[in-house]
Amino acid sequence: MKIGILTSGGDCPGLNAVIRGAVLKGIIQGHEFVGFLDGWRGVVEGDVIDIPRTMVRGIAKQGGTILGTSRTNPFENGGGPETIKAHMDRMGIDAIIAIGGEGTLAAAKRLTDVGLKIVGVPKTVDNDLDATDYTFGFDTAVQIATEAIDRLRTTGESHHRCMIAEVMGRHVGWIALHAGMASGAHAILIPENSTSIEQICEWVQEAHDRGRAPLVVVAEGFVTDSMETPHSERGLDTFGRPRLGGIADQLAPEIEARTGIETRATILGHIQRGGVPSAFDRVLATRLGMAAVDAAVDERWGTMVSLNGTDIAHVGFEQALGRLKTVPQHRYDEAAVLFG
Ligand code: F6P
Numbered sequence: 001m002k003i004g005i006l007t008s009g010g011d012c013p014g015l016n017a018v019i020r021g022a023v024l025k026g027i028i029q030g031h032e033f034v035g036f037l038d039g040w041r042g043v044v045e046g047d048v049i050d051i052p053r054t055m056v057r058g059i060a061k062q063g064g065t066i067l068g069t070s071r072t073n074p075f076e077n078g079g080g081p082e083t084i085k086a087h088m089d090r091m092g093i094d095a096i097i098a099i100g101g102e103g104t105l106a107a108a109k110r111l112t113d114v115g116l117k118i119v120g121v122p123k124t125v126d127n128d129l130d131a132t133d134y135t136f137g138f139d140t141a142v143q144i145a146t147e148a149i150d151r152l153r154t155t156g157e158s159h160h161r162c163m164i165a166e167v168m169g170r171h172v173g174w175i176a177l178h179a180g181m182a183s184g185a186h187a188i189l190i191p192e193n194s195t196s197i198e199q200i201c202e203w204v205q206e207a208h209d210r211g212r213a214p215l216v217v218v219a220e221g222f223v224t225d226s227m228e229t230p231h232s233e234r235g236l237d238t239f240g241r242p243r244l245g246g247i248a249d250q251l252a253p254e255i256e257a258r259t260g261i262e263t264r265a266t267i268l269g270h271i272q273r274g275g276v277p278s279a280f281d282r283v284l285a286t287r288l289g290m291a292a293v294d295a296a297v298d299e300r301w302g303t304m305v306s307l308n309g310t311d312i313a314h315v316g317f318e319q320a321l322g323r324l325k326t327v328p329q330h331r332y333d334e335a336a337v338l339f340g
Helices: 015-028 040-045 081-091 102-113 138-159 174-183 197-209 247-259 269-273 279-297 329-336
Strands: 002-007 032-036 048-050 095-100 118-122 162-167 187-189 215-219 263-267 303-308 311-316
Touching: 002 015, 002 040, 002 081, 015 032, 015 095, 015 279, 032 040, 040 081, 095 102, 095 279, 102 118, 118 279, 138 162, 138 174, 138 215, 138 263, 138 269, 138 279, 162 174, 162 247, 174 187, 174 215, 174 329, 187 197, 187 329, 197 215, 197 247, 215 247, 247 263, 279 303, 279 311
Parallel strands: 002 032, 002 095, 095 118, 118 303, 162 215, 162 263, 187 215
Antiparallel strands: 032 048, 303 311
16 A cells, blocks of 8 residues: 655644654554655645655654644645545555645545545643643653743742743643642643633732742633733734734733742743653654554554554544544642642
């Protein structure tokens, strides 16, 4: 079989480990691999490179994606199933392994519904897909955020300041919850739980009164109870969704004005998506890549590989889509015991 691989949507550490896992396992079984460049753009335009074994040598530890990525919609700009099928037939590509998040898998579902042979590998640094227990990239992002927050803590303590660290998390607060717990935050603010500014200031004040430099970790999608939508000042992305980021800058002057405690905000942004993947993410990504090849061999079109406990499982695209894995209330309450 000749299998085309694509990486689509926002990148995250571990994408290259998936590609390597798939290629190494597939080559042993006699399959051939090509890569579509820049996600669905390469599929729509037939922009493809060969992936020989030598190309995946040593890339499990490399951040980003050797294939490039984009947020291209495969149904726009002359795309659609007929165009894609024509490119695949011309190049002798039998099947596609699509590595991506919600948008990628939704497109993959539409294409498999009309007969294209696609299996998916879930990818979201936010860890917000319900159909898998963990996605690769998340563990690395938490590690990067924790290390950065630890650093903010030492400078905060020197200056007796309140420090706010803003992390990624558009709809869910997993990165904030985990990095916040790991770094001992005095408040963790997530999209699932809107909180009043009064409550946030109370936590900050309590920590300050004990002689601590208050530390607040906030997810970009957090809203206070007086906000209708997450803070956005950067326009829209290619899918027309508001680009988030900047809630920490909104909270800092409010906290300072209400408590009198000097406050600084840091937005970690894309640093969380760059660099080498953690060992956990390399292992998970490699296993998912290998399992995706098995899924293609078994003709499990329209399914994605996922992690169920410690086992690799298979989930239909329809089950995977539209279901966010939010932070359960009991997990937030557990962390909140240590706030203030
Ligand atoms: O979906 C993952 C994510 O990192 C979100 O946390 C963030 O809002 C978004 O992507 C940023 O997207 P971009 O890389 O297009 O700025």
